[in-house]
Amino acid sequence: MTEILGSVWWLIVSLGVLVTFHEFGHYWVARRCGVRVLRFSVGFGRPLWKRLGRDGTEYVVAAIPLGGYVKMLDEREGDVPADQLDGAFNRKSVWKRIAIVLAGPVANLLLCVILLWAMFVVGRPDYAPVVGNVEGIAAEAGLARGDTVDAVGDRATPTWGELQMALLPAALDRSDVELRVRDADGKPHTRHLRLSELPQGMDERLLLDGVGLTPRHALLPPVIGEVSPGTPATGILRAGDRVLAIDGVPIAWFDDIGPQVQAVGARGEPAMVEVERNGERFALSLAPERAANSSGGRYWRLGIAPVPRSELPPKDAVQRYGPIAAMPAALREGQYQAKQLFAMIGRAFSGRVSVQNTVGGPVTIARTANAYAQLGPAWYLTVLALLSLSLGILNLLPIPLLDGGHLLYYLIELVKGSPLSERAMAAGQYVGLALLAGLMGLAFYNDIVNNFVR
Structure with a gap:
């Protein structure tokens, strides 16, 4: 209930x-x-609040918060007294009408930059782009635990979130990319990530998982949460023990335990397991046993499980600029996100990505906004900026009923030297209504499938 109300x-x-x-x-x-x-x-819909301004404009907040409008004096929508004809929208030059229609999307693009500027000034907390485990494509590229990814192609990646956003477009396009990384010793390297090897037809939401990169902050500490009865660890290791080393090899994360246990088991002799318990260090002798996994494979085990993760560790990186430096950063980010939005629209129209994962309705927007708001002000400013950018660009699409459709009419008027006929504009309105109804139907369908069925 709390999530629903928050959304x-x-x-x-x-x-x-x-x-x-x-x-x-x-x-x-x-x-x-x-x-x-x-x-x-x-x-x-029904006004919840309204006030008549001194300029004669009625200001309204209505019941259905899914849009809004500005109603202007216009002879096409009713009789206009002769003394007010100069204030009618349809009496203005085509260039003024273009400016008025264009102003809405431009305001959203401007708002996007303002919000990104505020986000950079506030500072967006995140995790450092440090690699945890690697497998698959990432391992083939030579990436290793402890590597810090500084850039994907030409885009700097100061945080793990930026790394994911930079990798996703390349993964969607199955384009190979160069990564600039620093290893655990600080030595720079270039790694060639072959994203072209990602399987075709793979669910877009799983593409980044298919790369084989696990962040350091997702790794679990080497603390024992449970000891399975009847296993080699029973009576020797306890819940709460921190594993420090196995057979002299230091253990930094719980994932380090498995490979070392396999090595000890293959050797066929007991190993010394060093643990910290209640502030004291112990060296305990243990011999792994052979067991079968769910797929029938054989492996060596001690019989221990990690402490379940209740929450992620504190964030250890922040994306922040001073008020002056934040302005060019916001402009660059806005330009980059606009380019990615156009690219995503192109992928959807070409069938390279599923419209089910690219077109969302109010439920998706609500849940996304709520999720980002819970992460803090800077994250909410980020999603609000991206929504503003999307609203501005989508309104420029040449679809009748949208601002872009009206701009198309006025551009035709400039070319032919006279306005389109009312019949042509009416036909366009019906086409636009059908397109928007279809788009809204798809958005609501995706909302139901993605948020309630899956």
Whole structure:
């Protein structure tokens, strides 16, 4: 229940901010172009609050927080008194109409940069891009535990989150990439990651897992949580023991225990297991036993399990800039994210990625906003910036009913020297309505499948 209420709250807050900024862009430019604005509404449906401003505009907050609109004086929507014709939208030059329509998406793009600037100034906490375990493609590339990934191609990766965001587009495209890394001793290396070897048809959500990189912060400490009865560790090791070394080889993480136990078992002799218990160190002799796993394979075991992880360790990296340096950083990040959004749209249209994983509705937005808000202000600013960017760019698509559709009409008007006929615009509106209805239906379908069925 708490998650549901939190998701609803952050959906309302997020859409409220994005829609208000978008519609304010239309409103502000319309007023400067001499157009009379009749209503500025955040939300649709029954008004929950309204006020008539001194400028004659009715300001409204409505019940359905899934959009908004700016209603302008327009002869196409009703009779306009002769003394007010100069303030009608349709009487303005085509260039002014273009500016008014373009102002909404531009306001969202500007908001994206402002939010990214604020995120960089606040500082986004994350984990250092240090590798834990490696296997598969990552192991073939020569990556090793303790490596720090400084860059993927030309994109710097100061945190693990940035590393994942940089790898994902290349993984989706099955494009090989160069990684700039520093090993545990600080020596720089270049590693060639063959993402072209990722299986075709693999679920996009599992692609990064298929690379074979596990972060250091996901590793478990070498603390025993449970000793299985009737195994070699019974009566010798205890829950709470920290394993320090096996056969003289230091143990840093719980994952280090397995390979060392296999080596001891293959040798066929007992090994000394060094543990720390209640502040004291002990050296205990243990001989692994042979056991079968669920697939029928044989392995050596001691019979111990790690302490279940209740939460991740504290974050050990932060992405932060000063107020001045944050501005160019925000512009670069906004440009990069816009490029990735266009690339994702291209992948969806070409069928290279599933629209089921790329088109989300209000439920997905709500859950995402809530999840990021729980991570802290900087993370919420990040997702809000990306939503603003998406809203701005998607509104520029040349689909009637969207801002991009109106811009298309005005560009045609510039070329032919006169406005499109009302019949042509009406036909376009029906096409746009059908496209938007289909897109909304797909978004709601994906919401149901991704959030309730799976």
